[in-house]
Amino acid sequence: MQVAPQVFEKLASRFGAQDWSKSESPKSGNIRVIVPAAKVFDYLKFLKEECGFDFLADITAIDYLYYRGARDRFGLVYTLVNLANNDRLVVKCFLNEPDLTVPSAWPLWKGSNWMEREVFDMFGIRFDGHPDLRRILCPQEFVGNPLRKDYPLRGRGERHNFQRLERQQG
Amino acid sequence: MELELPENVFLSQIDKLASWVRKNSLWPMPFATACCGIELMATGASKHDIARFGAEVFRFTPRQCDLMIVAGRVTMKMLPVLQRIWQQMPEPKWCISMGACASTGGVFDTYSVVQGIDRFIPVDMYVPGCPPRPEQLIQAVMDLQIKIQKEGTLFGSEFEKKARQESKRALLQLETVTQTPRPAALPIVTNTTV
Numbered sequence: 001m002q003v004a005p006q007v008f009e010k011l012a013s014r015f016g017a018q019d020w021s022k023s024e025s026p027k028s029g030n031i032r033v034i035v036p037a038a039k040v041f042d043y044l045k046f047l048k049e050e051c052g053f054d055f056l057a058d059i060t061a062i063d064y065l066y067y068r069g070a071r072d073r074f075g076l077v078y079t080l081v082n083l084a085n086n087d088r089l090v091v092k093c094f095l096n097e098p099d100l101t102v103p104s105a106w107p108l109w110k111g112s113n114w115m116e117r118e119v120f121d122m123f124g125i126r127f128d129g130h131p132d133l134r135r136i137l138c139p140q141e142f143v144g145n146p147l148r149k150d151y152p153l154r155g156r157g158e159r160h161n162f163q164r165l166e167r168q169q170g
Numbered sequence: 171m172e173l174e175l176p177e178n179v180f181l182s183q184i185d186k187l188a189s190w191v192r193k194n195s196l197w198p199m200p201f202a203t204a205c206c207g208i209e210l211m212a213t214g215a216s217k218h219d220i221a222r223f224g225a226e227v228f229r230f231t232p233r234q235c236d237l238m239i240v241a242g243r244v245t246m247k248m249l250p251v252l253q254r255i256w257q258q259m260p261e262p263k264w265c266i267s268m269g270a271c272a273s274t275g276g277v278f279d280t281y282s283v284v285q286g287i288d289r290f291i292p293v294d295m296y297v298p299g300c301p302p303r304p305e306q307l308i309q310a311v312m313d314l315q316i317k318i319q320k321e322g323t324l325f326g327s328e329f330e331k332k333a334r335q336e337s338k339r340a341l342l343q344l345e346t347v348t349q350t351p352r353p354a355a356l357p358i359v360t361n362t363t364v
């Protein structure tokens with residue numbers, strides 16, 4: 001996987017060379033740009049408008065709790081694609097409790113709506129400026145964020161918290 | 171007294187007749203939420219042909235069905251829907267829990283998957299397998315037919331009978347509790363007086 005080198009030159013001239021860092025995943029070969037969480041929206045906007053990354057393929061997050069050598073709790077991951085030359089770039093930022101809020105990418109890509117809702121549902125990361133930040137997979141009355149590592153695999157009894165219907169009640 | 175019956179006339183009990191009619195025209199409600207649903211479709215298709223047992227009329231509205239086939243895992247978000255659909259089905263009605271997931275949760279022992287629908291709705295037949303072969307489902311339908319023939323009554327009086335039996339059983343249990351001799355004064359009481 002490769003990304004045109006001009007992209008990084010542009011990023012360096014716009015944000016400086018110290019603000020962000022670039023790395024390559026040893027396993028998948030993805031090119032990653034690690035940016036500060038406060039400026040993630042500026043980076044996305046710049047990459048979309050100036051560097052041709054016009055398609056937001058995915059938003060997801062990673063919980064690094066119990067992860068060996070990890071310094072931050074959550075990693076928030078945006079996967080961008082340049083549809084003209086098929087470049088793929090992963091934009092990543094790190095978040096820590098209690099400040100789990102980032103600006104929503106909704107003004108840039110309307111398709112981020114449901115992906116951000118999913119991250120909100122599963123990890124409890126909030127997106128500022130999202131038009132409709134509700135749970136999307138779990139029921140609305142659900143409490144907790146199931147993909148956090150401190151959430152028990154078998155849950156906290158939600159799955160059996162229902163009324164039982166007897167035969168006569170039909 | 172001996173009665174001469176004309177040809178093609180049978181004597182039966184009206185309850186038995188009702189059960190016989192019901193068991194041979196089951197209308198399934200396919201509650202297919204996962205991979206088992208594919209086997210359910212195969213059971214309805216021409217090769218296995220559940221029509222041979224009178225159960226081919228799959229209806230997608232619960233108001234017209236009397237057999238719910240739960241094929242697949244049910245999540246906690248889906249369970250209220252399942253219960254509502256079950257309540258919308260008119261009596262008499264039966265339920266087949268098809269596959270490991272519907273019966274026990276299967277391999278999905280996670281926070282969101284209900285560990286067996288029989289915790290929340292009554293189930294008549296369990297079909298093991300992941301997924302069960304169509305033959306297994308057909309066997310379940312046949313066994314259910316036997317059950318229907320044995321149990322049903324025209325106006326559902328078996329429910330009243332069961333409720334009566336249960337209240338009687340509860341009464342019996344009450345008596346056994348009162349008959350057991352009460353334990354002597356607890357040692358803790360003597361301790362506090364010392």
Ligand code: SF4
Pocket residue numbers: 204205206207241242243268269270271272276299300301302
């Ligand atoms: S029992 Fe197996 S085939 Fe059926 S729904 Fe579960 S995983 Fe799928």
